[in-house]
Amino acid sequence: MNIFTYEVKSQARSFLVWNVALLLTVIIFMGGVYPIYAESAQDILEMMKGFPEGFLEAFGFNIACLFSYGGFYSFSYVYIALVASIMAVIVALSIFAREKKMKCLDFIFTKPISRPALFGIKTLASLSIVILSNIIYSIINLVVYYLNGQDSEMAGRFVLASSGLLFTQLVFLAIGVFLSTFMKKIRSVSGIATSVGFIAFILTALANLLEEEAMYFITPFKYFDPLTVMEEGHYEVKYIIAAIFVISLCMGSSYVRFIKSDVHAV
């Protein structure tokens, strides 16, 4: 457990910063913007009619349901997921690529702990951070939901929709682990994480614009779409399978590389 404690402790500052960012995003969108937005629905609708359809689609403006709480959360979710995905990749890179980045692989790999155990503990540390972050996120999200005077009958669905962020983060955590183990050099953790987050964001905009179902499969922000949960009460199975496939592929290949790879002198 020494490694677990060390990894979790060393993530404390980053955890704090990214959770504040995540919570601020949801509080600003759902606690600050939504009430004003809902009140000015008619004016905004008129204004949006002036925008090209492609522009509205690319940025996730679904006029039909934008004024419902679920609809607005779904629109905001892309931006929340952007912050959350960057955070998840940072967690994975910081924990799995720490020794590679600091050139101290010799130190950890000459300690009496097996490589599978080391991989397992690092995975557990990453999961703990992401899960704890999502518990805080879900609680705050639910508090904001009630503060907005939303229907308590739909609260169950909203909690499920909220939990989509955890599953999305798990996908990005796996992508981060994959990058940590396969990239030869890790120069900037935040640089790589931001790039991954923005690629996912751009893919989401493209998928919204093209409305091609095939595109959704390579768009992790779409796997756990809150609007589907709010309207139908469940996630779409095909995207759950896609997420499981991405996670399994990334974690499986990373595990094999972590176990088998040679550690060369620096």
Next chain:
Amino acid sequence: MYAIETKGLTKSYGKSRGIIDVNLCVNEGEIFGFIGPNGAGKSTTIRTLLSLIHKDSGVARIFGLDCEKDREKILTEVGYLPSEVFYYDNMRAIDLLNYSASFYKKDCTKRIRELSDALELDVHKKIEDMSLGNKKKVGIVQGLLHSPRLIILDEPTSGLDPLMQQTFFELIQKENQRGATVLFSSHILSEVQKICDRVAIIKEGRIIQTEKISELQQNSYKKVSFTLKENTLEDFQMQGAARIEFQGNSVSFIYRGDCNLLLRQLSNYTLLNVDISEPSLEEIFMHYYAE
């Protein structure tokens, strides 16, 4: 049972050579030198023993255990100091040492204090703010803090000043007196000469000689130089003579063979001066590399 035993140990890096058919036997309790220039295969051998890299073929055992299959069991008994030390950023030396100690099921607090005191290491300083020499000291303490049965040192003295090198050698000799086996890899022959019992010379991935330091220096090789009284010598050849160098009317070489034959050969010349002495390990080593 040997502390270290390899048989036909081979590792290549794709098309480039690593080590070929390395056979080593290091007895428990000895200080074993492992010498060769950079790129000869010293680090590859060590990294294979530590299971940092995976062998292509052959056998590698430490205390009779397989280096890959019994890796964790072996590593509880091994202390390793790499040639270049790198540790985690934002960590004080004491935190790194405590973290390192947490991997062994024993209390290393007293040993950390003893070693840090002996090396005059300020353990409360951040590692990233330390000089190369002090980082190396952290490496030495973290390699020895659990009183390992086998100490593997890969070019250990780089960055240490001569006084600290002396302290380091004394520490290693104390560890050896306690019963620890030491594998000492270096390209600085004088330091190997100083503390090792036996030495293996590695050249282009192959072990070319394993001998006792004393035998290597005293019994086999002679450094010979002679000066002719009058004319200069343009050619000199003799079986057993190597690294023959001409300077004016002087000739010098390393000789291995029957000393009577040597004297008979020298008696053919009218000599002004002759000097037959023990060569340094460095000169013997260069002889191996010239072959």
